[in-house]
Amino acid sequence: MLFVSPFLLLLAVRRRLLPWTFAVLLALSFLLTLAQARWGYFFALLFLLTLPAQLILVRQRWLGAAAALAGMVLPLLFYWDNAFWPDDETAERQAAERIALAQWRAVASSLGEGEPGPILAPWWLSPATAYWSGQPVVAGSSHESLPGIVASARFFLSTSPEEATEILRQHRVKWIVSDEAGRVATNAAAILGTTVPGNALCLRFEGGGAQAPAFLSFIGKQGSCVLYRVADLPGK
Structure with a gap:
């Protein structure tokens, strides 16, 4: 036709x-x-x-x-x-996505059972994180969360402790959940219309507590999902 x-x-x-x-x-x-x-x-x-x-x-x-x-x-x-009946490549990608989403759900659900507090997460995973955890998320699920999406992108690409702590303090963030570093950095750069700095904060998250700033306490990692707790912020 x-x-x-x-x-x-x-x-x-x-x-x-x-x-x-x-x-x-x-x-x-x-x-x-x-x-x-x-x-x-x-x-x-x-x-x-x-x-x-x-x-x-x-x-x-x-x-x-x-x-x-x-x-x-x-x-x-x-x-x-x-x-x-997807092809092999599509089937493998879908299976990997399901596993990653299940891991993310497990981490987000644990935050709802533990110490309550606002969460900072990548924007595309923020609505699901808010639903599973029952906690407020900086980059929420409505059009009113656009400033929060920008703030989370700025945090993940921040290169100085002062900029990162200011964002955390402004939104009273208690928990930080990050995804695969390259994906987070690329999406954040696209939102801000900039390039990814070589020393962007999100690139240091996958290494665990050894590479994280002193004001972030490494809790654990499940798959590509990394969890940090905000400790005492400098200058607070």
């Missing part, structure tokens, strides 16, 4: 079965989708609205019905095939 649609659309416009302005919008949304995938929703909606005009051009009713059915069912079948 997708291969013959361009010809059917041109023919539909020529026979005035479809307004030319609608065809222009469809073409524009297609070009925008090629540039940014988020426009794909609008392209798909506009394309579905053109299906009646395209099917009118197919004289045999059974052929038109078959084309419509294939256009609706085939994408769903491809999705199911990829979801339930």
Whole structure:
């Protein structure tokens, strides 16, 4: 259906079965989708609205019905095939992600049972951390947490104890949970629109207490998840 649609659309416009302005919008949304995938929703909606005009051009009713059915069912079948029978590389990646998420949940849940206090974590894991721990998280799960997301990114990329302690003090942070150092650094740099400093704080977390600042107490590590407790902050 997708291969013959361009010809059917041109023919539909020529026979005035479809307004030319609608065809222009469809073409524009297609070009925008090629540039940014988020426009794909609008392209798909506009394309579905053109299906009646395209099917009118197919004289045999059974052929038109078959084309419509294939256009609706085939994408769903491809999705199911990829979801339930992924290739080896995808299956291994999904298994690793499930293990990492289970490890993160175990650490976050333990914080809810222990000494309560605000948590600082990478932004993409903060909503789950807040849910599992029951504690406030600096980079929360709503649009109002945008300043907290920026603050957590600044903390992970901080290069001086003064900057890091100021962020911890401002948000009254009790616990710090970090993920794989390279991933945290890359995401934080993308948020701040900068490069990763060679001595960024998050790069020192994976080494445990030996490399961490004195105001952070190393609690433990489970997989890529590293847990620190905020000790006495200097100048407090």
